Amino acid sequence: MKKNISVVPVLINKNLRLAARAFSGISGIRMAHLRPKRDFNYNHFKNLSLVYFKLTAACNLRCVMCGQYGDKGNMKDCAAEEAKKSLPLETWMRFTDEIAQQRPVTYIWGGEPFLYPDLMPLARYMVKKGLFVSVNTNGTLMERYAEDIVRDKWGAILVSLDAFRDVNDSLRGKGSYDKVIAGFKAVNREKKKQKKRLPLLGIVTVVTNRNYLDLVNLTDASREYNIDLHIMNLGTYTNENIVAAQKQFMKEKLDTDIDCLESYNTGYNLGIDGKKLHGILQDIHSKNHGHPILTVPALNPEKTHTYYAELETPVRNHCVVPWCQANVNYNGDVHFCADYPDYILGNITQQSFRDIVNGDRANTFRKTIHACEGGMFPGCLRCYQNMLFGRKIKGY
Numbered sequence: 434m435k436k437n438i439s440v441v442p443v444l445i446n447k448n449l450r451l452a453a454r455a456f457s458g459i460s461g462i463r464m465a466h467l468r469p470k471r472d473f474n475y476n477h478f479k480n481l482s483l484v485y486f487k488l489t490a491a492c493n494l495r496c497v498m499c500g501q502y503g504d505k506g507n508m509k510d511c512a513a514e515e516a517k518k519s520l521p522l523e524t525w526m527r528f529t530d531e532i533a534q535q536r537p538v539t540y541i542w543g544g545e546p547f548l549y550p551d552l553m554p555l556a557r558y559m560v561k562k563g564l565f566v567s568v569n570t571n572g573t574l575m576e577r578y579a580e581d582i583v584r585d586k587w588g589a590i591l592v593s594l595d596a597f598r599d600v601n602d603s604l605r606g607k608g609s610y611d612k613v614i615a616g617f618k619a620v621n622r623e624k625k626k627q628k629k630r631l632p633l634l635g636i637v638t639v640v641t642n643r644n645y646l647d648l649v650n651l652t653d654a655s656r657e658y659n660i661d662l663h664i665m666n667l668g669t670y671t672n673e674n675i676v677a678a679q680k681q682f683m684k685e686k687l688d689t690d691i692d693c694l695e696s697y698n699t700g701y702n703l704g705i706d707g708k709k710l711h712g713i714l715q716d717i718h719s720k721n722h723g724h725p726i727l728t729v730p731a732l733n734p735e736k737t738h739t740y741y742a743e744l745e746t747p748v749r750n751h752c753v754v755p756w757c758q759a760n761v762n763y764n765g766d767v768h769f770c771a772d773y774p775d776y777i778l779g780n781i782t783q784q785s786f787r788d789i790v791n792g793d794r795a796n797t798f799r800k801t802i803h804a805c806e807g808g809m810f811p812g813c814l815r816c817y818q819n820m821l822f823g824r825k826i827k828g829y
Contacts, residue, residue: 458482458538458565462822465753470803472796477756478787484532485760485771486525486541488549490515494571496593496605498641500669500696500772501544507696516544518764522551524782526558528761531786533562540567544763547574557585567591569637573609575616583623587632591664592616594636597650604643617658633661640668641701645710652717652726663726665714669772670702670815671695672744679812683775686801691775694812707738730820736829744814749823751808752816755799759790769798771818 461482572592779789
């Protein structure tokens with residue numbers, strides 16, 4: 434299989450300055466593995482490499498496997514109330530001013546970020562401040578904003594698409610596939626019209642037991658979309674034992690009750706034939722689709738079965754997120770873990786971001802996770818951030 438580093442030539446070919454910014458952010462994350470794991474009395478703000486902006490809790494889809502709005506999603510019963518808590522544009526702009534000097538890669542998501550009413554002016558302001566702006570979206574609302582997206586020089590758009598038309602729509606909602614493709618076409622038309630090479634267009638596919646047999650159909654079709662990369666996310670999964678261990682650990686060590694991890698105890702990993710899936714991925718990687726296809730995490734072939742069937746077996750460890758990244762929620766809460774925002778470090782409406790990431794709660798979190806076996810909590814075993822940025826365990 435192609436290594437994930439294969440995306441670098443794509444970036445360089447599209448925009449050298451963009452590639453330099455992205456490389457700087459990735460390098461900062463990699464350097465976090467080499468630096469001493471400091472906690473108190475250290476300025477972590479200067480090592481900030483990636484910042485997540487979660488703009489809104491609102492979403493127009495109900496994807497079955499989603500940890501927020503899916504079958505077991507922790508937001509599905511409170512979406513309307515939580516959507517009212519979104520921060521105003523002015524707050525996000527002040528936050529942008531504070532982090533701009535560090536030039537981290539920024540990742541905008543939700544909910545569905547296109548439902549945040551001031552997404553376009555915020556992204557425009559972030560680009561003006563010199564930030565690399567990447568946006569994760571379900572893609573169903575992208576078409577109408579294509580002209581602005583290209584004009585405002587977004588760096589990348591990563592669109593969720595899980596299979597070819599019928600299978601995808603069974604997971605994400607009827608008509609969602611065609612809306613995504615219409616969005617790709619619209620952005621590509623604007624890139625040609627405006628003579629621009631950005632944004633990069635990418636697909637993110639979450640592998641489940643309901644779509645893994647259809648992955649080849651999706652990747653074959655993707656040749657026609659004029660995209661720049663395709664990420665195969667092997668999925669975030671957990672089970673009752675892991676959830677129980679994490680609940681006990683977080684209560685004992687950090688005096689925190691958690692409920693988000695349970696949202697990924699969906700069972701959509703069950704029944705995936707690891708040998709068959711590896712063969713499918715091998716077939717996909719052996720073809721030329723006109724763009725790199727990455728897997729997260731990239732596993733040795735014989736370990737694909739382990740990833741889905743043995744959730745309590747670690748494949749990545751030594752999480753570095755608390756030393757180089759942070760997430761800001763739609764209500765201003767800051768936390769390290771993107772999908773598990775239970776442990777709140779502070780709020781940007783009440784403190785400076787610098788003070789929050791250097792504060793006692795942040796450092797207690799760092800000290801606690803660093804002291805754990807393997808440098809991760811019990812619940813980190815299939816965390817997407819850990820799969821992206823954790824250390825590969827020998828043999829996996």
